[in-house]
Amino acid sequence: MERIIDRRSHNAVxxxxxxxxxxxxxxxxxxxxxxxxxxxxxxxxxxxxQKGMVNAGHRNNGRDIGLILHLSASTDIGSxxxxxxxxxxxxxxxxMGADAVSVQVNFGAASEPQMIRDAGQVSxxxxxxxxxxxxxxxxxxxxxxxAYDPKLIAHAARAAAELGADIVKxxxxxxISSFSRVVDGAEVPVVIAGGxxxxxxLEILNMVHDSLAAGGHGVSIGxxxxxxxxxxxxxxxxxxLVTHGRTVNRALEELKQ
Numbered sequence: 001m002e003r004i005i006d007r008r009s010h011n012a013v014x015x016x017x018x019x020x021x022x023x024x025x026x027x028x029x030x031x032x033x034x035x036x037x038x039x040x041x042x043x044x045x046x047x048x049x050q051k052g053m054v055n056a057g058h059r060n061n062g063r064d065i066g067l068i069l070h071l072s073a074s075t076d077i078g079s080x081x082x083x084x085x086x087x088x089x090x091x092x093x094x095x096m097g098a099d100a101v102s103v104q105v106n107f108g109a110a111s112e113p114q115m116i117r118d119a120g121q122v123s124x125x126x127x128x129x130x131x132x133x134x135x136x137x138x139x140x141x142x143x144x145x146x147a148y149d150p151k152l153i154a155h156a157a158r159a160a161a162e163l164g165a166d167i168v169k170x171x172x173x174x175x176i177s178s179f180s181r182v183v184d185g186a187e188v189p190v191v192i193a194g195g196x197x198x199x200x201x202l203e204i205l206n207m208v209h210d211s212l213a214a215g216g217h218g219v220s221i222g223x224x225x226x227x228x229x230x231x232x233x234x235x236x237x238x239x240x241l242v243t244h245g246r247t248v249n250r251a252l253e254e255l256k257q
Contacts, residue, residue, distance in 0.1 A: 001132050001166065003099035004046040004066040005218070006243040012167070012191055012218035013239050014134075015039045015225050016048035017057065018070045022081065028226035032057030035226050040065040042235025043243065046099065048134075048220070051088045054096055068100045068134060069093040071122060072115075082109040082140045086118050090125040100132035102169075107156045108141030116163065123164030134220075135165035136193070147171060150178035157186040169193055169220045172207055176214045183215035194221030201234065201255055205248045208241050218242045230255065 005012040036057040046066030072084040105115045126133040137160035139152035150173040160168045172192040173179045228234040237255040240246040
């Protein structure tokens, strides 16, 4: 766990870079080595990658940073993008030298039972090997009207914890008071997703600040980092908040510098 979180604050700045399998070669994911190096230089604690991209971005003389191997996937090409399936194993992660693994469960999707079953299986394997597990828990599917509903997010976070997650990743609810209830109910550290690409740096940093104020333990933000005009700068600004306890104004100053 100390390879993917900050030892002093016990918070995490994780940047997922697994979007290529679901969304294709997005801007920011073409030169993986540069992106990973910029993220590491900005002070992030870990990146999340699919197994085929580890050598492209995380290895081969790049900067040192924690590696979380993502074990589940789907694509946006078909009509079942919410149906995640396992594409890698805990043993593969160990062979690659990963520090943790992650799986995604979309609660409310048609194949929710299979995703829950897969998460339970991965959790058992993680327990056997002493491998930390991050569960990305999202309310998504035909019955979900609002993916940011605090009650649904709280339920998803608790369900992920019940399955054995060491860290749970969820959407931010939009309010400190409602997100604090998500954190309290999870019983394990909670980090927030970045969601769709935001319009301003201030919007990103305010969201991060408020999630921390609610008791969150950091972030797992992808597109708002790796598609930023200054990847290293926005990573450093987020890290100022998450691992150094700085103010939003101080983090903005960091980004301008």
